[in-house]
Amino acid sequence: MNRDLAMAFSxxxxxxxxxxxxxxxxGDKNAADGAAVEVMRCLLNxxxxxxxxxxxxxxxxxAPMLYIGEQVGRGGDEVDIxxxxxEGTRMTAMGQSNALSVLAAxxxxxxxxxxxxxxxxxxxxxxxxxxxxxxKPLMENLRNIAIALNKPLxxxxxxxxxxxxxxxxxxxxxxHGVRVFAVPDGDVAASILSCMPDSDVxxxxxIGGAPEGVVSAAVIRALNGDMQGRLLPRHQVxxxxxxxxxxxxxxLERCAEMGVEAGKLLKLEDMARSENVVFAATGITKGDxxxxxxxxxxxxxxxxLVIRGRSRTIRRIKSIHYLDRKDPEVRDIIM
Ligand code: VTB
Numbered sequence: 001m002n003r004d005l006a007m008a009f010s011x012x013x014x015x016x017x018x019x020x021x022x023x024x025x026x027g028d029k030n031a032a033d034g035a036a037v038e039v040m041r042c043l044l045n046x047x048x049x050x051x052x053x054x055x056x057x058x059x060x061x062x063a064p065m066l067y068i069g070e071q072v073g074r075g076g077d078e079v080d081i082x083x084x085x086x087e088g089t090r091m092t093a094m095g096q097s098n099a100l101s102v103l104a105a106x107x108x109x110x111x112x113x114x115x116x117x118x119x120x121x122x123x124x125x126x127x128x129x130x131x132x133x134x135x136k137p138l139m140e141n142l143r144n145i146a147i148a149l150n151k152p153l154x155x156x157x158x159x160x161x162x163x164x165x166x167x168x169x170x171x172x173x174x175x176h177g178v179r180v181f182a183v184p185d186g187d188v189a190a191s192i193l194s195c196m197p198d199s200d201v202x203x204x205x206x207i208g209g210a211p212e213g214v215v216s217a218a219v220i221r222a223l224n225g226d227m228q229g230r231l232l233p234r235h236q237v238x239x240x241x242x243x244x245x246x247x248x249x250x251x252l253e254r255c256a257e258m259g260v261e262a263g264k265l266l267k268l269e270d271m272a273r274s275e276n277v278v279f280a281a282t283g284i285t286k287g288d289x290x291x292x293x294x295x296x297x298x299x300x301x302x303x304x305l306v307i308r309g310r311s312r313t314i315r316r317i318k319s320i321h322y323l324d325r326k327d328p329e330v331r332d333i334i335m
Contacts, residue, residue, distance in 0.1 A: 001077055001079060001105065001106070001107060001276055001277075001278060001310075002048075002076070002077055003278075003308060003310070003311075005047070005048075005049065005077065005079075005105065005278055006278045006280070006306045006308050006315070007306075008047045008048070008049075009047070009103050009105060009278055009280040009306070010280045010282070010304045010306045010317055011043060011047075012040055012043040012044055012047065012103055012280065013040075013100075013101040013102065013103050013280045013281055013282040013304060014101075014282045014302045014304055014319060014321070015039040015040065015042075015043045015326075015330055015334070016036040016037075016039050016040040016043075016085045016086070016101040016282070017036070017100070017101040017282035017283065017284045017293060017302055017304075018039070018293065018300060018302065018321065018323070018334040019032075019035035019036045019038065019039040019040075019085075019330075019333050019334050020032045020033075020035065020036040020085070020086045020092050020099065020101060020284045021092075021284050021292075021293040021295065021300070021334075022035060022333070022334055022335070023035060023092060023093065024092055024095055024284070024285065024293075025093070025094065025095035026093065027093050027094070028093055029089040029090060029092070029093040030089075032086055032089055032092045032093055033057075033085065033086050033089045035333050035334075036085035036086045036101060037057055037065050037066050037085045038065060038333055039085075039330055039333050039334065040066060040083060040085045040101070040103070041065045041066050041072065042327075042329055042330060043330070044072040044073060044081070045072055045073060045074060046074065047072075047073050047074065047076075048073065048074060048075065048076035048077075049072070049073035049074075049075075049076045049077050049078075049079050049081075049105070050071070050073050050075055050076055050077065050078045050079070051071065051072045051073040051078075051079045051080070051081045051105065052069065052070070052071055052072070052079075052080055052081065052108075053066050053067065053068055053069065053070045053071075053072060053081050053082075053083065054068060054080045054081065054082055054111050054113055055068070055081075055082035055083065055084075055111060055113075055114075055211045055214050055215060056068050056070065056081075056082075056083055056211075057083075057085070058116060066083055066085065068113075078107075078108050079105045079106065079107065079108070080105065080106055080107070080108055080109065080110050080111055081103065081104070081105045082103070082104045082105075082111050082211070082214055082215045082218060083102065083103050083104075083215075084100075084101070084102040084103075084188065084211060084212060084215055085101055085102075086099060086100075086101060086284065087099065087100045087101070087102045087186060087188045087189070087212060087215075087281075088100065088185050088186045088284070088285075090185060091184070091185050091186065091284075091285055092284055092285065095285065096184060096185070096285060097285050097286050097287045097288075097292070098183060098184075098185065098186040098189050098285065098287035098288065098289075099186065099283075099284040099285040099287070099292075100186070100188065100189055100281045100282065100283055100284060100287070100289070100290065101281065101282045101284060102188055102215055102279075102280070102281045103279070103280050103281075104215050104218035104219060104277055104278070104279045104280075105277065105278050105279075106218060106272070106273075106274050106276060106277040106278075106309075107274050107276055109273060109274075110218070110272060110273050110274045110276075110277060111214050111217075111218065111271070111272060111273070112214050112217070112260065112266065112270055112271040112272075112273075113258050113259075113260070114210045114211070114213075114214060114231060114255075114258065114260055115210065115231075115251055115254035115255060115258060115260075116209065116210060116211055117209075117210050117231055117232065117233060117234065117251040117254075117255075117262075118207050118208070118209065118210065118231070118232045118233075118234065118236075118237045118238075119207070119208065119209065119210040119212075119213040119229045119230065119231055119232065119266075120134065120206075120207045120229060120230045120232055121187065121191070121204070121205070121206060121207075121208065121213050121216070121227060121228070121229045121230075122134055122138075122141060122203065122204070122205050122227065122228050122229075123190075123191040123194045123195065123203060123204040123205075123216065123220055123225060123226070123227045124145055124194060124195075124202065124203045124204075124225055124226050124227075125194055125195040125196070125197075125202065125203075125223070125225045126195070126223070126224040126225055126226075127148060127149050127202075128144075128145040128148040128149055128202070128203070128226065129224065129225065129226040130226060131144045131145055131147075131148045131226075132144070132145065132226055132227075132228055133228070134228040134229070134230055134265055135265055138169060138172070138173070138205060139172065139173070139176060142156060142158065142173065142176070142178060142203065145202060145203055146202075149202060152177075153176055153177050153178055154177035154178070154179075155179075156178050156179065156202050156203070157178075157179045157180075157181060157200055157201050157202050157203075158173055158178055158179070158180050158181070158201075158202065158203045158204070158205055159180075159181040159182075159183065159190040159193060159194060159201045159203070159204045160180060160181070160182050160183075160190070160204065160205050160206045161182065161183060161184070161185060161186075161187055161190070161206045161208060162182035162183060162184050163206075163207075165207055165237060165238075166182070166206060166207070169205070170182055181201065183288075186287070187204065187206050187208040187209075187212055187213075187216065188212050188215055188216050188219075188281070189281075189287055189288065189289040189290070190204045190206070191204045191216035191219070191220060191227070192216070192219055192220075192223070192281070192289055192305075193288055193289055194225065195219070195220050195223040195224075195225035196223070196289075196314075197314075199288075207232065207237055210229075210231055213227075213229050213271065214271050214272070217229070217268055217271035217272040218272045218277045218279055218309075219277070219279040219281075219307055220268060220272070221268055221269075221272040221274075221275050221277060221309060222275060222277050222279055222307045222308065222309030222312065223307065223312065223314075224312065225268075226268055227267075227268045227271065228265060228266065228267055228268070229265075229266040229271060230262075230263060230264065230265055230266060231255060231260060231261070231262040231263070231264070231266070232262060232263070233247075233248030233249070233251045233252050233262055234247045234248040234251060235247070235248040236248065274309075275309040275310065276309055276310050277308075277309040278306070278307070278308055278309070279305075279306070279307045279309075280304060280305070280306050280307075281304065281305045282302050282303065282304040282305075283302070283303050283304075289305065290303050290304070290305060290316075291303035291318075298322065298323045298324045298335065299320060299321065299322055299323070300320075300321045300323055301318065301319065301320050301321070302318070302319050302321065303316060303317070303318050303319075304316070304317045304318075304319065305317075323335050
Protein backbone atom coordinates (compact mmCIF):
# COMPACT_ATOMS: atom_id res chain seq x y z
CA MET A 1 0.00 0.00 0.00
CA ASN A 2 1.34 3.38 -1.05
CA ARG A 3 2.37 5.24 2.07
CA ASP A 4 0.99 8.51 0.81
CA LEU A 5 -2.45 7.01 1.25
CA ALA A 6 -2.05 7.86 4.94
CA MET A 7 -2.46 11.52 4.05
CA ALA A 8 -5.36 10.78 1.71
CA PHE A 9 -7.19 8.84 4.41
CA SER A 10 -6.68 11.56 6.98
CA UNK A 11 -8.48 13.90 4.60
CA UNK A 12 -11.38 11.44 4.48
CA UNK A 13 -11.85 11.23 8.26
CA UNK A 14 -11.40 15.00 8.61
CA UNK A 15 -14.25 15.54 6.17
CA UNK A 16 -16.53 13.02 7.85
CA UNK A 17 -15.77 14.50 11.27
CA UNK A 18 -16.57 18.01 10.05
CA UNK A 19 -19.89 16.71 8.70
CA UNK A 20 -20.68 15.06 12.04
CA UNK A 21 -19.71 18.22 13.89
CA UNK A 22 -22.34 20.21 12.05
CA UNK A 23 -24.94 18.09 13.87
CA UNK A 24 -23.22 18.21 17.24
CA UNK A 25 -25.65 18.43 20.13
CA UNK A 26 -28.75 18.50 17.95
CA GLY A 27 -30.19 15.25 19.25
CA ASP A 28 -30.32 13.70 15.80
CA LYS A 29 -28.02 10.67 15.53
CA ASN A 30 -29.20 9.74 12.07
CA ALA A 31 -28.66 13.18 10.56
CA ALA A 32 -25.14 13.29 11.99
CA ASP A 33 -24.35 9.81 10.73
CA GLY A 34 -25.93 10.42 7.32
CA ALA A 35 -23.87 13.57 6.78
CA ALA A 36 -20.62 11.88 7.81
CA VAL A 37 -21.33 8.86 5.61
CA GLU A 38 -22.04 11.04 2.60
CA VAL A 39 -18.85 13.06 2.95
CA MET A 40 -16.75 10.00 3.68
CA ARG A 41 -18.04 8.28 0.58
CA CYS A 42 -17.56 11.34 -1.58
CA LEU A 43 -13.94 11.77 -0.40
CA LEU A 44 -13.14 8.06 -0.69
CA ASN A 45 -14.31 8.21 -4.28
CA UNK A 46 -11.78 10.98 -4.97
CA UNK A 47 -8.97 8.87 -3.51
CA UNK A 48 -6.56 6.91 -5.70
CA UNK A 49 -7.51 3.44 -4.59
CA UNK A 50 -9.51 0.50 -5.79
CA UNK A 51 -11.25 -0.05 -2.48
CA UNK A 52 -13.92 -2.32 -1.16
CA UNK A 53 -15.84 -1.58 2.02
CA UNK A 54 -15.61 -4.65 4.23
CA UNK A 55 -16.79 -3.09 7.48
CA UNK A 56 -19.27 -0.31 6.89
CA UNK A 57 -22.72 0.95 7.54
CA UNK A 58 -24.38 -2.43 7.06
CA UNK A 59 -25.76 -4.54 4.27
CA UNK A 60 -26.74 -3.04 0.91
CA UNK A 61 -30.47 -3.45 1.65
CA UNK A 62 -30.46 -1.17 4.66
CA ALA A 63 -27.43 1.01 3.98
CA PRO A 64 -27.54 3.15 0.84
CA MET A 65 -23.92 4.22 1.22
CA LEU A 66 -20.70 2.63 2.44
CA TYR A 67 -22.44 -0.71 2.58
CA ILE A 68 -20.44 -3.89 2.88
CA GLY A 69 -19.22 -4.79 -0.60
CA GLU A 70 -19.41 -1.24 -1.99
CA GLN A 71 -16.55 -0.34 -4.31
CA VAL A 72 -14.95 3.04 -3.70
CA GLY A 73 -12.09 5.06 -5.12
CA ARG A 74 -11.01 6.23 -8.53
CA GLY A 75 -8.49 3.51 -9.25
CA GLY A 76 -5.14 2.58 -7.77
CA ASP A 77 -3.97 0.19 -5.05
CA GLU A 78 -6.43 -2.55 -4.26
CA VAL A 79 -7.41 -2.17 -0.61
CA ASP A 80 -10.02 -3.34 1.86
CA ILE A 81 -11.55 -0.61 3.93
CA UNK A 82 -13.21 -0.68 7.33
CA UNK A 83 -15.05 2.50 8.28
CA UNK A 84 -16.98 3.98 11.12
CA UNK A 85 -17.89 7.46 9.84
CA UNK A 86 -19.04 8.38 13.33
CA GLU A 87 -17.85 6.16 16.15
CA GLY A 88 -20.25 7.57 18.72
CA THR A 89 -23.36 8.90 17.00
CA ARG A 90 -25.03 9.20 20.38
CA MET A 91 -22.07 11.18 21.74
CA THR A 92 -22.26 13.48 18.73
CA ALA A 93 -26.02 13.95 19.00
CA MET A 94 -25.77 14.63 22.74
CA GLY A 95 -22.57 16.68 22.67
CA GLN A 96 -20.63 14.14 24.75
CA SER A 97 -16.90 13.54 24.59
CA ASN A 98 -14.89 10.92 22.67
CA ALA A 99 -16.73 10.85 19.31
CA LEU A 100 -14.45 10.10 16.35
CA SER A 101 -14.54 9.49 12.65
CA VAL A 102 -12.53 6.37 11.85
CA LEU A 103 -11.13 4.51 8.84
CA ALA A 104 -8.74 1.58 8.52
CA ALA A 105 -7.38 0.30 5.22
CA UNK A 106 -5.33 -2.76 4.45
CA UNK A 107 -4.35 -5.09 1.65
CA UNK A 108 -7.10 -7.29 0.24
CA UNK A 109 -8.29 -9.85 2.75
CA UNK A 110 -6.83 -7.96 5.71
CA UNK A 111 -9.94 -7.75 7.86
CA UNK A 112 -12.31 -10.23 9.41
CA UNK A 113 -15.76 -10.00 7.86
CA UNK A 114 -18.14 -10.06 10.77
CA UNK A 115 -21.81 -9.16 11.07
CA UNK A 116 -22.92 -6.12 13.02
CA UNK A 117 -23.41 -7.76 16.41
CA UNK A 118 -21.71 -7.66 19.80
CA UNK A 119 -18.14 -8.65 20.52
CA UNK A 120 -16.43 -9.23 23.83
CA UNK A 121 -12.94 -7.73 23.58
CA UNK A 122 -9.76 -7.53 25.57
CA UNK A 123 -6.94 -5.27 24.37
CA UNK A 124 -3.43 -4.64 25.70
CA UNK A 125 -0.41 -2.68 24.54
CA UNK A 126 2.93 -4.12 23.36
CA UNK A 127 4.18 -4.69 26.93
CA UNK A 128 1.59 -7.39 27.57
CA UNK A 129 1.49 -8.91 24.09
CA UNK A 130 0.94 -12.68 24.20
CA UNK A 131 -0.35 -12.64 27.80
CA UNK A 132 -4.07 -12.55 27.18
CA UNK A 133 -6.53 -15.42 26.84
CA UNK A 134 -10.25 -14.65 26.73
CA UNK A 135 -11.00 -18.29 27.54
CA LYS A 136 -9.66 -17.55 31.02
CA PRO A 137 -11.44 -15.41 33.61
CA LEU A 138 -10.89 -11.66 33.29
CA MET A 139 -9.15 -11.37 36.67
CA GLU A 140 -6.65 -14.06 35.71
CA ASN A 141 -5.92 -12.09 32.54
CA LEU A 142 -5.45 -8.89 34.50
CA ARG A 143 -3.05 -10.59 36.89
CA ASN A 144 -1.02 -11.87 33.93
CA ILE A 145 -1.03 -8.42 32.34
CA ALA A 146 0.19 -6.88 35.61
CA ILE A 147 3.02 -9.45 35.83
CA ALA A 148 4.03 -8.75 32.23
CA LEU A 149 4.06 -5.03 32.92
CA ASN A 150 5.93 -5.58 36.15
CA LYS A 151 3.49 -3.67 38.31
CA PRO A 152 1.11 -4.57 41.14
CA LEU A 153 -2.54 -5.17 40.23
CA UNK A 154 -3.36 -2.01 42.20
CA UNK A 155 -1.48 0.05 39.62
CA UNK A 156 -3.17 -1.48 36.61
CA UNK A 157 -5.51 0.83 34.69
CA UNK A 158 -8.32 -0.80 32.72
CA UNK A 159 -10.64 1.21 30.53
CA UNK A 160 -14.17 -0.03 29.81
CA UNK A 161 -17.59 1.24 28.83
CA UNK A 162 -19.90 2.38 31.63
CA UNK A 163 -22.79 0.14 30.59
CA UNK A 164 -25.10 -1.77 32.96
CA UNK A 165 -23.85 -5.03 31.41
CA UNK A 166 -20.41 -4.25 32.84
CA UNK A 167 -21.49 -3.32 36.38
CA UNK A 168 -20.44 -6.67 37.74
CA UNK A 169 -17.01 -6.83 36.09
CA UNK A 170 -16.32 -3.22 37.06
CA UNK A 171 -17.14 -4.02 40.70
CA UNK A 172 -14.99 -7.15 40.57
CA UNK A 173 -12.00 -5.32 39.11
CA UNK A 174 -12.32 -2.56 41.70
CA UNK A 175 -12.60 -5.05 44.57
CA HIS A 176 -9.25 -6.43 43.46
CA GLY A 177 -7.77 -2.94 43.50
CA VAL A 178 -7.63 -2.36 39.75
CA ARG A 179 -8.19 1.23 38.65
CA VAL A 180 -11.12 1.35 36.24
CA PHE A 181 -11.80 4.19 33.82
CA ALA A 182 -15.40 3.69 32.70
CA VAL A 183 -16.22 5.94 29.75
CA PRO A 184 -19.82 6.19 28.57
CA ASP A 185 -19.17 5.11 24.98
CA GLY A 186 -16.50 4.62 22.35
CA ASP A 187 -14.40 1.50 22.62
CA VAL A 188 -12.29 2.24 19.52
CA ALA A 189 -10.69 5.25 21.23
CA ALA A 190 -10.43 3.22 24.45
CA SER A 191 -8.67 0.36 22.63
CA ILE A 192 -6.20 2.72 20.97
CA LEU A 193 -5.44 4.37 24.32
CA SER A 194 -4.43 1.03 25.78
CA CYS A 195 -1.80 0.65 23.01
CA MET A 196 -0.45 4.20 22.81
CA PRO A 197 3.07 4.61 24.16
CA ASP A 198 2.15 7.85 25.93
CA SER A 199 -1.03 6.73 27.68
CA ASP A 200 -1.50 5.45 31.22
CA VAL A 201 -4.19 2.95 30.21
CA UNK A 202 -2.94 -0.66 30.35
CA UNK A 203 -5.89 -2.61 28.98
CA UNK A 204 -9.37 -2.29 27.53
CA UNK A 205 -12.13 -4.75 28.29
CA UNK A 206 -15.74 -4.52 27.18
CA ILE A 207 -18.61 -5.98 25.26
CA GLY A 208 -19.16 -3.58 22.38
CA GLY A 209 -19.76 -3.65 18.65
CA ALA A 210 -18.06 -6.21 16.40
CA PRO A 211 -17.41 -3.69 13.59
CA GLU A 212 -15.70 -1.44 16.14
CA GLY A 213 -13.71 -4.49 17.21
CA VAL A 214 -12.39 -5.13 13.72
CA VAL A 215 -11.53 -1.46 13.15
CA SER A 216 -9.71 -1.50 16.49
CA ALA A 217 -7.87 -4.71 15.60
CA ALA A 218 -6.30 -2.96 12.60
CA VAL A 219 -4.83 -0.17 14.67
CA ILE A 220 -3.86 -2.45 17.55
CA ARG A 221 -1.91 -4.57 15.10
CA ALA A 222 -0.28 -1.44 13.69
CA LEU A 223 0.73 -0.41 17.22
CA ASN A 224 2.06 -3.90 18.06
CA GLY A 225 -0.52 -4.42 20.79
CA ASP A 226 -2.62 -7.51 21.33
CA MET A 227 -6.32 -8.26 21.28
CA GLN A 228 -8.71 -11.14 21.55
CA GLY A 229 -12.41 -11.09 20.80
CA ARG A 230 -15.50 -13.24 20.77
CA LEU A 231 -18.70 -12.61 18.80
CA LEU A 232 -21.81 -12.71 20.98
CA PRO A 233 -25.46 -12.86 19.93
CA ARG A 234 -27.74 -10.16 21.27
CA HIS A 235 -29.62 -12.32 23.77
CA GLN A 236 -26.36 -13.16 25.52
CA VAL A 237 -25.58 -9.48 25.99
CA UNK A 238 -28.81 -7.53 26.26
CA UNK A 239 -31.02 -9.99 28.19
CA UNK A 240 -32.63 -13.26 27.21
CA UNK A 241 -35.98 -11.85 26.03
CA UNK A 242 -37.96 -13.22 23.12
CA UNK A 243 -37.16 -10.23 20.93
CA UNK A 244 -33.45 -10.42 21.70
CA UNK A 245 -33.46 -14.15 21.01
CA UNK A 246 -35.08 -13.55 17.63
CA UNK A 247 -32.53 -10.85 16.83
CA UNK A 248 -29.72 -13.05 18.11
CA UNK A 249 -30.86 -15.97 15.95
CA UNK A 250 -30.61 -13.73 12.87
CA UNK A 251 -27.10 -12.69 13.88
CA LEU A 252 -26.11 -16.33 14.21
CA GLU A 253 -27.49 -17.01 10.73
CA ARG A 254 -25.40 -14.16 9.37
CA CYS A 255 -22.36 -15.59 11.12
CA ALA A 256 -22.91 -18.92 9.38
CA GLU A 257 -23.31 -17.19 6.00
CA MET A 258 -20.15 -15.18 6.52
CA GLY A 259 -18.17 -18.16 7.76
CA VAL A 260 -17.50 -16.91 11.29
CA GLU A 261 -18.49 -18.58 14.51
CA ALA A 262 -20.06 -16.83 17.49
CA GLY A 263 -18.58 -17.75 20.84
CA LYS A 264 -15.28 -18.77 19.30
CA LEU A 265 -12.12 -17.09 20.43
CA LEU A 266 -10.77 -14.69 17.83
CA LYS A 267 -7.13 -13.70 17.93
CA LEU A 268 -5.71 -10.43 16.71
CA GLU A 269 -4.37 -12.11 13.55
CA ASP A 270 -7.85 -13.46 12.79
CA MET A 271 -9.34 -9.97 12.88
CA ALA A 272 -6.47 -8.02 11.28
CA ARG A 273 -4.50 -10.34 9.04
CA SER A 274 -1.72 -7.99 7.97
CA GLU A 275 0.19 -5.23 9.65
CA ASN A 276 0.39 -3.31 6.41
CA VAL A 277 -2.52 -1.12 7.43
CA VAL A 278 -3.21 2.57 7.53
CA PHE A 279 -5.45 3.93 10.21
CA ALA A 280 -6.92 7.42 10.44
CA ALA A 281 -9.18 8.91 13.12
CA THR A 282 -10.35 12.50 13.53
CA GLY A 283 -11.88 13.74 16.76
CA ILE A 284 -15.38 15.14 16.53
CA THR A 285 -15.80 15.92 20.23
CA LYS A 286 -12.95 16.33 22.67
CA GLY A 287 -11.73 13.07 24.11
CA ASP A 288 -8.85 11.33 25.83
CA UNK A 289 -7.28 10.40 22.51
CA UNK A 290 -7.94 13.41 20.30
CA UNK A 291 -8.98 17.02 20.45
CA UNK A 292 -12.47 17.73 19.24
CA UNK A 293 -13.33 20.08 16.41
CA UNK A 294 -13.53 23.75 17.16
CA UNK A 295 -15.13 26.14 14.78
CA UNK A 296 -15.28 29.91 14.57
CA UNK A 297 -17.40 31.11 11.71
CA UNK A 298 -16.23 29.31 8.62
CA UNK A 299 -12.87 28.26 10.00
CA UNK A 300 -12.62 24.90 11.74
CA UNK A 301 -9.74 23.09 13.43
CA UNK A 302 -9.40 19.31 13.47
CA UNK A 303 -6.97 16.88 15.05
CA UNK A 304 -6.31 13.58 13.30
CA LEU A 305 -4.32 10.55 14.34
CA VAL A 306 -2.72 8.70 11.44
CA ILE A 307 -0.89 5.44 12.02
CA ARG A 308 0.97 3.39 9.43
CA GLY A 309 1.44 -0.18 10.44
CA ARG A 310 4.48 -0.90 8.35
CA SER A 311 6.64 1.85 9.85
CA ARG A 312 4.57 2.19 13.03
CA THR A 313 4.75 5.96 12.69
CA ILE A 314 2.12 7.72 14.75
CA ARG A 315 1.25 11.16 13.46
CA ARG A 316 -1.05 13.77 14.85
CA ILE A 317 -2.17 16.20 12.21
CA LYS A 318 -3.67 19.47 13.27
CA SER A 319 -5.51 21.10 10.38
CA ILE A 320 -7.18 24.41 9.90
CA HIS A 321 -10.00 24.27 7.40
CA TYR A 322 -11.49 27.19 5.50
CA LEU A 323 -14.85 25.58 5.02
CA ASP A 324 -15.94 27.87 2.22
CA ARG A 325 -12.98 26.67 0.12
CA LYS A 326 -14.00 23.02 0.20
CA ASP A 327 -15.34 21.23 -2.87
CA PRO A 328 -18.99 22.22 -3.34
CA GLU A 329 -20.42 18.73 -2.74
CA VAL A 330 -18.63 18.55 0.61
CA ARG A 331 -19.08 22.21 1.52
CA ASP A 332 -22.85 21.95 1.29
CA ILE A 333 -22.89 19.20 3.89
CA ILE A 334 -20.36 20.52 6.39
CA MET A 335 -21.18 24.24 6.44
C1 VTB B 1 -20.78 -0.26 21.12
C2 VTB B 1 -19.36 0.23 21.16
C3 VTB B 1 -19.22 1.60 20.56
O1 VTB B 1 -21.54 2.03 21.13
O2 VTB B 1 -21.17 -0.47 19.78
C4 VTB B 1 -21.69 0.78 21.77
O3 VTB B 1 -18.55 -0.67 20.42
C5 VTB B 1 -23.18 0.40 21.71
O4 VTB B 1 -23.53 -0.11 22.94
O5 VTB B 1 -17.91 2.07 20.72
P1 VTB B 1 -25.07 -0.35 23.33
O6 VTB B 1 -25.56 -1.41 22.44
O7 VTB B 1 -25.03 -0.75 24.75
O8 VTB B 1 -25.79 0.94 23.12
C6 VTB B 1 -20.22 2.57 21.20
O9 VTB B 1 -19.87 2.81 22.54
C7 VTB B 1 -20.21 3.93 20.47
O10 VTB B 1 -20.55 3.76 19.14
